[in-house]
Amino acid sequence: MPKVISLFSGAGGLDYGLEAAGFQFGAGVEIDLDSVLTLLESRPNWRVVPHSIFAPEAETQKLLELAEVKKGDIDLVAGGPPCQPSRSQDIGLAAMPGVCAIRAPTRSAPLCALFASPFQR
Numbered sequence: 001m002p003k004v005i006s007l008f009s010g011a012g013g014l015d016y017g018l019e020a021a022g023f024q025f026g027a028g029v030e031i032d033l034d035s036v037l038t039l040l041e042s043r044p045n046w047r048v049v050p051h052s053i054f055a056p057e058a059e060t061q062k063l064l065e066l067a068e069v070k071k072g073d074i075d076l077v078a079g080g081p082p083c084q085p086s087r088s089q090d091i092g093l094a095a096m097p098g099v100c101a102i103r104a105p106t107r108s109a110p111l112c113a114l115f116a117s118p119f120q121r
Contacts (some may be wrong), residue, residue, distance in 0.1 A: 008081035012039040026067025074110040
């Protein structure tokens with residue numbers, strides 16, 4: 001069964017869809033505690049790090065260990081990063097989550113990556 005690491009997991013919507021498509025949830029990261037509690041209410045065995053993706057607890061190697069895999073054994077890194085600024089003058093620290101979302105796949109070496117973010121005008 002292909003395995004996924006989830007970033008910006010939220011309450012699990014994307015992860016539930018991936019599970020229905022045949023992926024096994026390896027590990028996830030979500031900063032919002034209410035979302036983490038919602039996710040764990042329906043999937044108590046899923047390993048979710050309740051911190052920012054910038055936290056030491058969410059480093060790539062730690063997520064790989066939680067998922068019980070090594071670099072190159074993850075099939076998919078997926079997530080829904082927060083909306084990014086739409087104008088170049090707005091780019092600053094707000095753009096950082098998206099940058100991390102792009103870096104994460106190169107660090108864990110999955111077969112592919114999937115990131116979806118709501119469109120913001």
